[in-house]
Amino acid sequence: MSPTIPFDPRVLRAPHPVPGAPDNWRRFFSFNTDAKVIGIQYIAVSLFFLLVGGLLAMIMRGELLTPPADLVDPTVYNGLYTMHGTVMLFLFLFPVLNGFNNLLIPPMIGAPDMAFPRLNAAAFWLVPLFGVILMASFLVPGGPSGSGWWAYPPVSTQNPLGHFINGQFLWILAVALSGVSSIMGAVNFCTTIIRMRAPGMGWFRMPIFCWTALAAQTIQLCGLPVLTAGAVMLLFDLSFGTSFFQPEGGGDPMLYQHFFWFYSHPAVYVMVLPIFGVFSEVFPVYARKPLFGYHVVAIASFAITFLSLIVWVHHMFYSGTPQWMRNVFMVTTMLIAVPTGIKVFAWLGTLWRGKLRLTTPMLFCLGGLFNFIFAGITGIMLATVPVDIHVGNTYFVVGHFHTVIFSTITYGVFAAIYHWFPKFTGRMTYEGLGQLHFVLTFAGSQLNFLPMHWAGLMGMPRRVASYDPEFAGANVLASLGAFLLGVATLPFLINIVSSWARGAKAPANPWQAIGLEWLLPSPPPAENFGEHVPVVIAGPYGYGLGRDLVENQESVVQRSLKEA
Amino acid sequence: MSGEAPTRPFRPDPAAIALVAIAVVLNLLASLWMSRQVHDWLPVQASSAAPYVDNLFALETGIGTFIFLGCACVMGWTILFNRAPKYDMDDGAPIEGNLRLEIVWTLVPLLIVMAIAVHAIQVNQVLATLEGKVRVSSGSEAVAVAGSAASDEPVGPIQVIGRQWSWEFIYPEGVHSTELHLPVDRRARLELISMDVLHGFYVPAFRLKQDLVPGSVIAYALTPTREGRYRLRDSMFSGGYFSANQTDVVVESEDAYRAWLTDALRRPLLPAANAATELWQLRQERGDRGWATVPPAPPPLVHVDADPATPHDA
Incomplete structure (x- = not known):
């Protein structure tokens, strides 16, 4: 079999510097090149920053509980919301998804590791580095950046105290490093998926998660260089007196918005595509049915990739954009609903006439799908120019965005954690605590994000530290929801920590799922299948079809039982 | 199981058709009702642009409600009636897809969003012509304003x-x-x-x-x-x-x-x-x-x- 292995066998001999790796907890604190270690490192770091970002959000919601700015100074509020957005995007969502990429891609395609293990470890270690830089900005004179996660100039280049090292400077540095880390990750993920699939795994036998990961990482490769260029110019404007974006020096503040959104709108798809992958993996397992319309779902991922790169101006409809451009970008934005709709209907088709098992991961996926349909509809509203002119830059956008980012993507993250936790830790989670986590999260997120839509329709701008009394009702509800979400993380943390420490031992395939990763022991050995890479003979998700996924499936299963 | 023909042994079941028809009618009524509610969610209309924006928003709310409720009903149905009983380890119906259905649910959303887009472009144009009037009269400049009585x-x-x-x-x-x-x-x-x-x-x-x-x-x-x-x-x-x-x-x-x-x-x-x-x-x-x-x-x-x-x- 070994001659057919499509990757360089040297990968198998990539160094694991900490001796006795599988049982040595120190490997999680080292420059380890094992993708499964790196995956857990990513996820652990990102969950820490989820708590940091959540804490910032709760202080913000505390401030917004009453109309005047009475809990914190408005300048402090600006810093809090800037850091909340930055932490949640760059230190929670991107890292957590790269964690899943690391954990899932190699086992799912039968590869022993990533294509470039050292690059992979370097990409990870940049995350704590820029995390520390970003957190350090709380400590510099003047506090952290307070110009929003868009950092639009001229506000972002005003530098009130005149120090060279200031919050905005550190913010740009952190974001640029995050971009470098993401590009390094993207090179790795794309190469691995393209070059290292198991024998017999053609494109259309690849799990949807790998399709979506490839689609998302393609966006990273196309879009991130543009943002990084914009960030460098912003840094020069801020620190070295250039005037790329300063009108008094002949620059144009609108130019930055193009640089920023050319990447930062697709960035939402970088985050949501892998979650579409998670939905596509989880629904078949717990509905006990093949994924409905696998081929179309796979192709739709790349339709989204392509369209995501030509919609960015919809963030600038009221910035002085000419009418023809508004119309063009409205149409492209609306078109994204089509491939996205295909996926939604495919998941509904997967559920139809299934045998649903409402486990925690299934509940989070169902909840996430429900919220995503709602967010898709408000997304179409926002794409429509005349409506966007009214609700753009109001809380309607905040509500829409959080319904996507939290109530869909983060739900998917939780689903993925519960679903694959047994595989990669070798321990089962507690079902009761998981369901409690779901119920509290679902209630909290509806309470938090639904009233925001209403406040936005009535005309409450986003990013305000104080507001007119007529918005108080919606804000009180939203704040209660935010605090409930804070409470909801407790059962999650208790569950994860105690399950890992003393949960029941997980079998190789606790959910009777179909997929290469479930043919490995739990947790998988360092090199996954090693030199016994199975030959894939069928497409994924063969539930109820009575077919084998790989050649000699029984012997592969037996090996996984023996190794465990 | 494996003998089941490519997913659609189409035998019209009168009860199912009636149920779907009732659901669609109820959904239509609910969507219509929702689209009428939007004026309560928005501030008073105080400009010539406001009614156009609100009507477009009402239209989208109606269509959106229909799609949202439709999808939610399918989800709710499967959660209620397609649940595996405890200890039932069987698989569901092994349906891998249905090309005709997939084409329909690609084309119908495409038509809907394009219809909305075309309509919105028309609204854009109307709003722009409202502004266009100004451009026509802009040669006269503002000096005349104080003297002119309620003119155009x-x-x-x-x-x-x-x-x-x-x-x-x-x-x-x-x-x-x-x-x-x-x-x-x-x-x-x-x-x-x-x-x-x-x-x-x-x-x-x-x-x-x-x-x-x-x-x-x-x-x-x-x-x-x-x-x-x-x-x-x-x-x-x-x-x-x-x-x-x-x-x-x-x-x-x-x-x-x-x-x-x-x-x-x-x-x-x-x-x-x-x-x-x-x-x-x-x-x-x-x-x-x-x-x-x-x-x-x-x-x-x-x-x-x-x-x-x-x-x-x-």
Whole structure:
């Protein structure tokens, strides 16, 4: 079999510097090149920053509980919301998804590791580095950046105290490093998926998660260089007196918005595509049915990739954009609903006439799908120019965005954690605590994000530290929801920590799922299948079809039982 | 199991058809009802643009409700009736797809969003032609305004000046104000100017929003259609005291407007009261705690100063 292995066998001999790796907890604190270690490192770091970002959000919601700015100074509020957005995007969502990429891609395609293990470890270690830089900005004179996660100039280049090292400077540095880390990750993920699939795994036998990961990482490769260029110019404007974006020096503040959104709108798809992958993996397992319309779902991922790169101006409809451009970008934005709709209907088709098992991961996926349909509809509203002119830059956008980012993507993250936790830790989670986590999260997120839509329709701008009394009702509800979400993380943390420490031992395939990763022991050995890479003979998700996924499936299963 | 033909052994089941038909009718009624509710979720309509925006939003709410409820019903049905009983380890129906259905659910959403897009482009065009009228008459400039009685002549151009963090309105008649007064049912021409950073000219009751971009003068036009006092909010984040940067638009009758202009010119130019300046002074008194911000720009010198405590309609 070994001659057919499509990757360089040297990968198998990539160094694991900490001796006795599988049982040595120190490997999680080292420059380890094992993708499964790196995956857990990513996820652990990102969950820490989820708590940091959540804490910032709760202080913000505390401030917004009453109309005047009475809990914190408005300048402090600006810093809090800037850091909340930055932490949640760059230190929670991107890292957590790269964690899943690391954990899932190699086992799912039968590869022993990533294509470039050292690059992979370097990409990870940049995350704590820029995390520390970003957190350090709380400590510099003047506090952290307070110009929003868009950092639009001229506000972002005003530098009130005149120090060279200031919050905005550190913010740009952190974001640029995050971009470098993401590009390094993207090179790795794309190469691995393209070059290292198991024998017999053609494109259309690849799990949807790998399709979506490839689609998302393609966006990273196309879009991130543009943002990084914009960030460098912003840094020069801020620190070295250039005037790329300063009108008094002949620059144009609108130019930055193009640089920023050319990447930062697709960035939402970088985050949501892998979650579409998670939905596509989880629904078949717990509905006990093949994924409905696998081929179309796979192709739709790349339709989204392509369209995501030509919609960015919809963030600038009221910035002085000419009418023809508004119309063009409205149409492209609306078109994204089509491939996205295909996926939604495919998941509904997967559920139809299934045998649903409402486990925690299934509940989070169902909840996430429900919220995503709602967010898709408000997304179409926002794409429509005349409506966007009214609700753009109001809380309607905040509500829409959080319904996507939290109530869909983060739900998917939780689903993925519960679903694959047994595989990669070798321990089962507690079902009761998981369901409690779901119920509290679902209630909290509806309470938090639904009233925001209403406040936005009535005309409450986003990013305000104080507001007119007529918005108080919606804000009180939203704040209660935010605090409930804070409470909801407790059962999650208790569950994860105690399950890992003393949960029941997980079998190789606790959910009777179909997929290469479930043919490995739990947790998988360092090199996954090693030199016994199975030959894939069928497409994924063969539930109820009575077919084998790989050649000699029984012997592969037996090996996984023996190794465990 | 494996013998099941490619997914659609189409045998019309009258009960199922009736059930689906009832669900569709109920969904249609619910969607229609939802689309009628939107006016309660929005501020009063006070400009010529507002009804177009609201109708488009109502249309999207109706279509969106139909799709959302439809999908939610399918999910709810499967959760209620396709649950695996405890200890049932069987698989569901092994349906891998249905090409015809997949084509339908690609084309139907495509048609729906394109229809919405075409309609929205038409609305865009209508809104643009409302503005176009101004451009036609713009040769005559604003000098004529004071003399012309309730004509089609537009008001203005009124300079709208955004600063960190105040609004100032300068009328061609020479009035300086921090409150924007406009005559009802007459086109008003504005020139949006920012003195420092990006700001957003946003009047929710008008359903209009336009950014002020430093380095550019942006010509803008609107027609208020309802008398009242409406909030004007800064919608583009502008730094430190961004949220305090709001004032009122007063829409009044032609006569009241003219009287206000004449009265305003008799008053002295005084520095305006300014929420951001007050907050800044408060901060200085408390030992300048908080994170860095540029100090507020000096309040503009105005004839008429807005009173933020006056109740507003929207």
